[in-house]
Amino acid sequence: MVQLIDVFKAYENGTKALKGVNIKLEPGEFAFLVGPSGSGKSTIMKLITGEIAPTDGTVVVNGFNLVNIKMSKMPFLRRSLGVIFQDFRLIQKKTVYENVAFAMHAVGASPREIRKRVPYVLNLVGLDQKAKMRPFELSGGEQQRVAIARALVNNPSLIVADEPTGNLDPARSLEILMLLQKINELGTTVLVVTHEKALVDAFSQRVIAIDNGRIISDGMDGYYSYEEV
Numbered sequence: 001m002v003q004l005i006d007v008f009k010a011y012e013n014g015t016k017a018l019k020g021v022n023i024k025l026e027p028g029e030f031a032f033l034v035g036p037s038g039s040g041k042s043t044i045m046k047l048i049t050g051e052i053a054p055t056d057g058t059v060v061v062n063g064f065n066l067v068n069i070k071m072s073k074m075p076f077l078r079r080s081l082g083v084i085f086q087d088f089r090l091i092q093k094k095t096v097y098e099n100v101a102f103a104m105h106a107v108g109a110s111p112r113e114i115r116k117r118v119p120y121v122l123n124l125v126g127l128d129q130k131a132k133m134r135p136f137e138l139s140g141g142e143q144q145r146v147a148i149a150r151a152l153v154n155n156p157s158l159i160v161a162d163e164p165t166g167n168l169d170p171a172r173s174l175e176i177l178m179l180l181q182k183i184n185e186l187g188t189t190v191l192v193v194t195h196e197k198a199l200v201d202a203f204s205q206r207v208i209a210i211d212n213g214r215i216i217s218d219g220m221d222g223y224y225s226y227e228e229v
């Protein structure tokens with residue numbers, strides 16, 4: 001599903017963001033990626049979405065080897081992947097329904113498929129009653145749930161979320177992670193970047209800890225190794 005093998009990333013200014021990273025995420029897994037600011041979390045997310053390329057090593061996502069992927073294959077990778085950001089990135093002029101429908105329209109879904117699927121995902125994230133509202137009329141937690149519905153609507157096999165609770169209060173953050181866990185239980189692989197220890201501790205899930213471009217622990221034991229650094 002996701003495999004990083006001996007991945008190195010040096011940015012153009014010489015910053016060595018990743019120094020030999022190995023991560024394997026099996027289909028259907030849920031994992032947190034944690035680490036201090038500047039440790040390389042976003043770099044890993046950008047490698048997985050194909051936004052940037054590694055300097056060395058191999059990145060395989062949903063069966064696509066991103067090191068030598070043909071440009072013509074990129075839409076297929078993108079379709080198999082849902083991405084969630086800290087700042088929601090919704091279209092303010094569109095309603096909740098339209099924001100989610102737009103993601104289906106963009107990949108060529110028929111109006112009939114859109115009419116069937118959008119209400120289903122809005123119901124899944126608990127927003128079926130707010131379909132006609134626009135993002136500015138919603139709370140932060142609700143806006144993030146729209147973004148989750150949008151990420152889910154094309155039925156991706158993997159969802160990656162980069163600090164999805166960074167703009168939310170603790171109660172809303174917990175709700176969003178519980179929703180991502182529910183989506184995982186329905187079969188989608190989920191990788192969540194966060195630096196909020198309390199949140200990670202609230203879940204019994206795999207925690208991959210990175211520091212200074214290297215994986216320093218990976219398992220179900222939570223944050224311990226990370227705290228000791």
Ligand SMILES: Nc1ncnc2c1ncn2[C@@H]1O[C@H](COP(=O)(O)OP(=O)(O)OP(=O)(O)O)[C@@H](O)[C@H]1O
Pocket residue numbers: 011012013015016017035036037038039040041042043044195
């Ligand atoms: N485009 C870039 N050009 C040069 N250096 C970069 C670039 N993006 C990130 N870096 C550097 O790479 C390292 C890892 O950055 P990255 O954004 O992956 O960290 P992070 O763990 O996501 O941090 P944060 O929690 O603050 O978002 C840092 O030293 C950062 O300054």
